Amino acid sequence: MTTDSQSTGASASFVCEQCGKTFTLPAATLARYPSWKPRACMQCRDAAGGGAARASKSARKPQAARSASRSTRTGAPFSTAEVLARFDAGPTTGVFTDGSCSGNPGPGGWGAVRVVDGRIVEERYGSDPDTTNNRMELTAMAEGLAMIPAGEQAEVYSDSRLVVQTLTGWAAGWERRGWKRADGEVKNLDLVQRAYALAKARPAARIQWIRAHDGSRWNEYADALSTAYMRATP
Secondary structure (H helix, E strand, O other), rough: OOOOEEEOOOOEEOOOOOOOOOOHHHHHHHHOOOOOOOOHHHHHHHHHHHHHHHHHHHHHOOOOHHHHOOOOOOOOOOHHHHHHHOOEEOOOOOEEEEEEOOOOOOEEEEEEEEEOEEEEEEEEEEEEEEEHHHHHHHHHHHHHHHOOOOOEEEEEOOOOOHHHHHHHHHHHHHHOOOOEEOOOOOOOHHHOOOOOOOOOOHOOOEEEEEEOOOOOOHHHHHHHHOOOOOOOOO
């Protein structure tokens, strides 16, 4: 996949396609490889050779935070019931979205939940047998936005920096250029356009990044919905 970059003078910054984290490379490195466009940060490249996106996302977390996102009983992702029993931190009102993928590409899932004062108003989840982490993150965001009535104010959370930056920054420029990037095609254009159209129709909805697997109840809950395809129940 193509990686968006922004010049920073002596260096250049890029967005990792696996974890969504922004990373910077010095001009000297880029000068040695003039045609190279890095697709992943060093942490994701080091994690199992750039393996599963879920693993690479957690690879940049402290060990305590990584273990908190997994069931101590099975080593598998928590179910929604386990999340509610274990976590109570983070915002209690908003729309929370997450996507996951077992391999990238590979089978994956997405989840979105809307809560008001800690009460679930609506939740959605689904899966795809052959997809990517970014597609699942974008699908989750689109489904989350669709839960919000047009004109209603809401906070919408995603732990994918790539999704947040796409919808709050880059997509406007791509649309002005006829859905073209300055240096190539827009990846996952169908989902980007869908999510961006939903966001524009809800100008009072504020899309923002939330840290993954730090004990935020409803982000963990969306994560559990996104991995429901691995279990018999959410």
